[in-house]
Amino acid sequence: MIRSPLTLALLSLALAACSPADPQQGVSSALANGVLLPAYGSWSEANSQLASSGRAFCADQQTLSEARQAFLTAQSAWASLQPLLIGPLAEGNRAWQVQFWPDKKNLVARQVEALLKNKPKLTPADLDKSSVVVQGLTAYEYLMYDSAIDLGNAEQKARYCPLLVAIGQHQQALAADVLDRWQAEDGMAAQLHGFPNERYAEPAEAVAELLRTQVNAIDGLKKKLGTPLGRQSKGQPQPYQAEAWRSKASLANLAAGLASAERIWRGAEQDGVQALLSADQSPLQQRIDAAYSDTRQRLAALQRPLGELLADPAGRSELNALYDSLNALHRLHETELAKALGIQMGFNSHDGD
Amino acid sequence: MIRMPLASAGLLAIAISLAGCGEDKAPGSHAPAAVASTPVAAANHFDEVAAGAVVSHYADLALAVFSDAASTGKALQTAIDALLANPTDATLQAARDAWLAARVPYMQSEVFRFGNAVVDDWEGQLNAWPLDEGLIDYVAADYQSALGNPGATANIIANTQIQVGEDMLDVTTITPQLLASLNELGGSEANVATGYHAIEFMLWGQDLNGSNPGAGERPATDFVVGEGATGGSNERRRAFIKAASDLLVSDLDEMVEQWQAGVADNYRASLLAESAESGLRKMLFGMGSLSLGELAGERMKVALEANSTEDEQDCFSDNTHNSHFYDGKGIRNVYLGEYLKSDGTTLTGPSLSALVAKIDVQADSTLKADLATTEAKLQALVDSASNGQHFDQLIAADNTAGQQIVRDAIGTLVKQTASIEQVAGKLGLDDLNPDTADHSF
Numbered sequence: 001m002i003r004s005p006l007t008l009a010l011l012s013l014a015l016a017a018c019s020p021a022d023p024q025q026g027v028s029s030a031l032a033n034g035v036l037l038p039a040y041g042s043w044s045e046a047n048s049q050l051a052s053s054g055r056a057f058c059a060d061q062q063t064l065s066e067a068r069q070a071f072l073t074a075q076s077a078w079a080s081l082q083p084l085l086i087g088p089l090a091e092g093n094r095a096w097q098v099q100f101w102p103d104k105k106n107l108v109a110r111q112v113e114a115l116l117k118n119k120p121k122l123t124p125a126d127l128d129k130s131s132v133v134v135q136g137l138t139a140y141e142y143l144m145y146d147s148a149i150d151l152g153n154a155e156q157k158a159r160y161c162p163l164l165v166a167i168g169q170h171q172q173a174l175a176a177d178v179l180d181r182w183q184a185e186d187g188m189a190a191q192l193h194g195f196p197n198e199r200y201a202e203p204a205e206a207v208a209e210l211l212r213t214q215v216n217a218i219d220g221l222k223k224k225l226g227t228p229l230g231r232q233s234k235g236q237p238q239p240y241q242a243e244a245w246r247s248k249a250s251l252a253n254l255a256a257g258l259a260s261a262e263r264i265w266r267g268a269e270q271d272g273v274q275a276l277l278s279a280d281q282s283p284l285q286q287r288i289d290a291a292y293s294d295t296r297q298r299l300a301a302l303q304r305p306l307g308e309l310l311a312d313p314a315g316r317s318e319l320n321a322l323y324d325s326l327n328a329l330h331r332l333h334e335t336e337l338a339k340a341l342g343i344q345m346g347f348n349s350h351d352g353d
Numbered sequence: 354m355i356r357m358p359l360a361s362a363g364l365l366a367i368a369i370s371l372a373g374c375g376e377d378k379a380p381g382s383h384a385p386a387a388v389a390s391t392p393v394a395a396a397n398h399f400d401e402v403a404a405g406a407v408v409s410h411y412a413d414l415a416l417a418v419f420s421d422a423a424s425t426g427k428a429l430q431t432a433i434d435a436l437l438a439n440p441t442d443a444t445l446q447a448a449r450d451a452w453l454a455a456r457v458p459y460m461q462s463e464v465f466r467f468g469n470a471v472v473d474d475w476e477g478q479l480n481a482w483p484l485d486e487g488l489i490d491y492v493a494a495d496y497q498s499a500l501g502n503p504g505a506t507a508n509i510i511a512n513t514q515i516q517v518g519e520d521m522l523d524v525t526t527i528t529p530q531l532l533a534s535l536n537e538l539g540g541s542e543a544n545v546a547t548g549y550h551a552i553e554f555m556l557w558g559q560d561l562n563g564s565n566p567g568a569g570e571r572p573a574t575d576f577v578v579g580e581g582a583t584g585g586s587n588e589r590r591r592a593f594i595k596a597a598s599d600l601l602v603s604d605l606d607e608m609v610e611q612w613q614a615g616v617a618d619n620y621r622a623s624l625l626a627e628s629a630e631s632g633l634r635k636m637l638f639g640m641g642s643l644s645l646g647e648l649a650g651e652r653m654k655v656a657l658e659a660n661s662t663e664d665e666q667d668c669f670s671d672n673t674h675n676s677h678f679y680d681g682k683g684i685r686n687v688y689l690g691e692y693l694k695s696d697g698t699t700l701t702g703p704s705l706s707a708l709v710a711k712i713d714v715q716a717d718s719t720l721k722a723d724l725a726t727t728e729a730k731l732q733a734l735v736d737s738a739s740n741g742q743h744f745d746q747l748i749a750a751d752n753t754a755g756q757q758i759v760r761d762a763i764g765t766l767v768k769q770t771a772s773i774e775q776v777a778g779k780l781g782l783d784d785l786n787p788d789t790a791d792h793s794f
Contacts, residue, residue, distance in 0.1 A: 096658045104543065105483065105663050106500040131660040131750055236540020240501035335784055344783040346774040347641040 024203035025195060027267070027275055031210060032192035034268025036084050039077075039260065040182050046070075046077040047168075047175040050140075054168035057151075058161035064151055068144050072249060074171065075137050079253035083217035083261040086209055087188035087199075088181035096132040097174055100139075101243045102227060107133050108142045116163060127166040140167045145246035208343045211273055214264040215333045216348040221257050222326050224250070228310060229319055237310040250306040255299050258326075262292045273337075281340055288337065291329040298322045397781040398712050401629055403703065407690070408632030410702035412621045414692050415465050416612035418683070421458035421695040423605035429455045429552070430598040437591050440576035449556050452549070453672055458695060459549065460679030464687050467642035468635035470792040471611055471620040478536060479604055483663055484545035486554045488538070489593065491584065493561055497663070499543035509535070509546065510589045527592040529600035547600055550669070555594040557669040563662055564749035566741065568671035631787070633780060636705060638787050640684045641773045642794060644727075648680050649766035657759045660750040673744035674734040677762070681731045684769075685724040705776075713779045720776050723769035730762040 053070030056062035078098055081089065089095055100108065111133045119126050127135060143149060143160050151157050182188045191199045192206050200206045226232065228242035228250070242250045265288065266272045277285050299322060302309060309315030338345050432451035436444040459480070466472045485498040487506040498505030503518040513525040517539045524531060532551075538544040545551055558571030575584035576591055584590060611620040624632060656664040667673045686692045690704030710717040734744060737758055747755030777785055788794060 093658050100659060104499050105497055107659055107661055107663065110497055111659075129750070132658045133661070230540055233540050233542045234537055236537075238501065238540060240499075334786065339783070342783075344774060344778055344785075346785065347645045347770050 022203055023276055024207045025193075027271060027273060028192045028203050028206040028210065030267050030269070030271035030275075031264060031273075032189045034271065035260075035263045036086070036192070037182060037189055039080055039084050040089075040179050043074075043077040043081055044175040044179040046074040047171045050074040051165075051168035051172035054140075054164045058157070058165055064144075068247070071137070071140055071144050072247060072252075075141070075244065075247065075249060076252060076256050078137060079256035080260045082220060082257040083214040083264055085217065086213045087191075089178045090213075093132060094174060094178065096136075098136045098171065099243075100133045100136065101224075102241055103133075103138060104241065106240075108138050109146070109148070112139055112142055112163065116159060120159075122162040122166055124166040124169045127163070127170055134163070135167065135170050137167075137171070140164065140171075141244065141246050143167075207273070207276070207341075210264060211333075211338065211341065211343055212345060212348070214261050214273075215330065215338070215345060217257060218261050218326065218330045218333060219348060221254055221261075222323065222330060224254060224257075225319065225323050225326065228306060229316065229323060231323065237316065239307045239310050242306055245307060248305040248307065251299065251302055255296075258292075258295060258299065262296070265292065273341075276341055284332075284336055284340055288329075288332050291325070291332055295322070295325040295329050298325050397630055399629075399633070399708055399780050400711070403708055403711070404629035404633055405625075406703040407705050407708050408629055408636070409625060410690050410704070411632065411636055411687065412612055412614075412624060413702060414686060414690065414700065415462070415469075416609065416614070416621070417692050417694055417700050418458055418462045418465070418686075419605065419608045419612055422455070422462055423602070423609050425451070425455040425458055425695060426598075426602050426605045430602050433552075433594055433598045436573070437576060437595060440573045442573050445556065445571075445573040445576075449670070452553060452556055452670070453675070456549065456667070456672060456676060457679055460676050461683035461686060461692070463647075463680050464639045464643050464683035466639065467647070467794050468639040468787050469620070469624070470794075472608065473792070473794060475604065475608060478533060479548040479601065480550065481536070481542065481545040481548060482550045482666060483543065483668065484550055484554070485541070485543040486559060486669075488535075488544050489546060489551060489554060490558075490590065493559055496559070499541055502541040502543050503539040504535075504541060504544045507538075510593055511586045527589060527596050529596045529603065532593075532596050532600055547597055549601070550667075551597050552594060552601065553667060553669045553672075555590070555597065560662070560669055560671065560745070562745075564660070564746055564752075566743070566746060568743075569669040630782065633705070633708075634777075634782055634785060634787050636687055637773055637777045637780075637782065638785050638794070640687055641770050641777075641785065643680060643684055644766045644773065645770040648677060649763045649770075652677065652680075653759055653763050653766075656744075657748050657756060657763070660748055662745045662748070665745055665748075668745070671738070671743045671745060674731075674738040677744075678728075678731040678735050681727050681766070685728060688720065688724060709776050709779060716772070716776050716779045720769065720772040723765065723772045727762070727765040727769050730758075730765045733758050734762060 050070050050073075053062060053067050057064065057067035085095060089098075111131055115126075115130055115134050116122065133139065143151070143164050149156060149160060151160065180187070184190070186197070188199075191197045192210075195201070195203050195206070200209075224243050228238050228245070230236040230238050239245060244250045244253050264272055265274055267275065274285055274288070298318075302318060302322070304315065306319075309319050334345055429448070429451040432444075432448040436448045438444075462472075463476075463480075466476050485502055485505045486492055487496055487498055487508060488504045490508060490510045492506070496506075504515070507515040507517060509515060509524050509527070513523070515522050515524055520539075522535075522538075524535075532546040535546040536544065538546075554569075556571065557569030558575075560567065560569045562568070572583055574581050576587060576594075577583070578587050578591070610616070613619060614621065616622060624635070652664075652666050655661065662668060665673050666676045688705050690702050690706065692700045694700060706717055706721060709720070734747070737747060737755070738744070742755060744759070746752065747759050749755065774785070777783070786794075
């Protein structure tokens with residue numbers, strides 16, 4: 001909080017000085033309003049729906065199919081946020097509370113079963129004190145889809161419902177809190193509009209972080225595809241190492257993430273990162289446009305779920321072509337776009353895997 | 354993004370500056386994200402000759418570290434031979450001590466892994482983890498393996514033939530070559546039959562204590578043949594640990610050769626034939642990748658947030674605190690151009706730190722201070738273990754104070770990563786990724 005009137009006066013002077021014509025500020029502000037805030041709003045809404053769906057399903061007022069649909073919507077909204085994970089949700093362990101992936105050793109099954117064994121009458125407060133592995137969508141997906149669980153069986157439903165309801169409630173509260181932090185008076189959105197602020201000294205820092213987040217997310221999409229394809233394990237497919245393999249939503253999640261990455265590039269009204277390139281950089285702009293288009297079309301052309309595509313050579317060949325396309329897209333951002341904008345990409349959490 | 358909260362070290366830049374709205378900056382000439390406002394320069398800022406000397410000394414450091422890893426590896430092999438000659442509590446303890454000593458230089462070598470494909474391609478056979486130990490030997494009934502791993506319970510020691518998926522493999526004769534061929538069996542990276550962690554499992558056995566005190570408790574009698582033998586298939590268990598230690602030694606020797614001076618076609622020769630800029634990039638990439646993605650992320654944050662002892666580095670021996678400490682030490686070594694060798698002498702020479710200081714004293718002292726702080730925070734993990742609380746206890750869901758020790762270490766690693774990025778910017782290296790067409794780190 002800034003309390004000193006003098007500081008405020010200086011701040012507003014500074015703001016006025018750079019607000020009208022700074023293109024970096026224009027992009028930061030436009031992305032906050034046109035892309036990031038709407039996405040966080042949708043995610044929060046999807047989590048409210050998830051919480052009420054869980055309660056309704058457990059009160060026998062909703063079918064399993066309806067409950068699964070609410071889960072898929074929430075999971076897709078989360079996947080959309082990957083290239084937008086800047087600010088509150090990227091801090092502390094909030095993102096971990098939403099999803100635990102990769103889950104190499106099936107921790108979700110082990111921890112869910114151990115939790116319910118210790119706390120058969122689990123309360124939301126118990127869940128808040130538990131491992132992130134059981135707090136989010138990964139555990140919800142396990143309950144909804146795992147072959148070892150039959151929620152059509154009344155006894156099993158009674159066993160798992162306290163956790164289902166608690167996760168819904170936890171996710172709803174988490175999303176509402178994050179959205180508040182975006183919308184607050186001096187919150188995240190405000191920090192992408194007016195400079196300097198506690199987070200960014202100048203618009204260029206905000207743009208740099210938006211770009212780094214987006215590029216790291218594209219790198220993450222490569223990992224989400226490359227891991228089940230076995231690109232780090234002698235080419236042997238690893239279907240169970242995929243994200244969302246239980247709900248068969250791996251490729252849908254990938255598409256949602258890619259679409260958000262593209263929105264950072266384009267902006268809601270052609271006012272995204274691309275607007276920072278000058279006229280003589282238009283060849284680069286066209287190559288990036290073409291790269292998005294290529295990746296998007298390859299993804300849209302896949303007619304079968306990831307697990308099926310991994311099972312035959314033709315499917316794997318399509319997936320490898322998609323990987324190469326994603327890789328080309330990633331490299332264009334990481335090297336050429338970053339260089340054109342004078343932004344150092346730095347290290348990210350995928351380095352060294 | 355996966356496991357995002359660590360991702361952007363740039364978040365640390367929160368300094369307020371009322372000046373500098375970028376009044377006269379054209380688009381495309383802006384500051385890097387990591388630290389306030391350092392314009393990224395198009396050209397390198399360092400002295401080529403001095404930089405060449407720094408990279409050459411970096412190769413000397415690598416040689417010294419890998420040489421120590423090889424000599425302590427041989428000491429481990431000798432101790433294992435003594436254990437097999439006369440399996441007692443004392444010889445088992447001596448072998449365990451030799452394993453712990455061998456980890457000290459090896460962990461300091463990890464900073465060379467990222468950036469140098471020759472090390473990264475080689476290390477899987479030495480340090481792959483976490484492993485599905487049921488591939489190797491008997492395990493407890495509640496053992497959990499990687500989903501879909503067809504070799505998770507193959508038990509090489511108890512069987513001369515193992516079924517992996519649709520394939521039946523003959524493992525009658527246990528040799529180093531056989532163990533190497535079984536790595537990533539069936540494509541699962543949890544199938545690890547070689548390296549430090551396979552040997553660790555042989556010496557300690559499963560740690561069945563979860564987040565409670567205690568490490569693995571394999572009895573020496575698991576290596577006895579005849580009267581008093583436990584575990585079963587002991588001849589094969591003896592053959593396994595022997596083969597695994599022989600392979601470890603030959604692998605380490607191979608890496609020493611790659612860093613020897615005066616060899617025309619080894620890795621050192623090709624590294625020094627590259628531009629100094631390329632060498633500096635590899636050094637910085639190794640430091641940053643190990644700091645953030647690997648040590649802070651995969652090795653600490655995952656285990657911490659998931660309260661998962663399965664994601665602990667040295668899970669059988671409860672030596673994780675030391676492994677983390679020496680990983681961090683290795684990062685600091687590379688920056689300072691220093692290494693405390695196993696023989697007690699210290700190797701010094703032209704350092705990256707001095708090169709940076711010539712360009713920007715402040716950036717150099719910031720990174721040096723961060724590296725020192727990280728070392729102190731990692732020392733806190735070691736001290737905690739000395740006081741009876743090991744890493745697997747610190748990450749327990751209800752251990753708030755313990756978790757904070759781990760969180761503090763992660764926080765300083767994240768901070769030092771931002772300082773590494775800053776230093777790279779000062780040197781004029783904005784693209785830090787040394788990936789090549791045929792290798793992705």
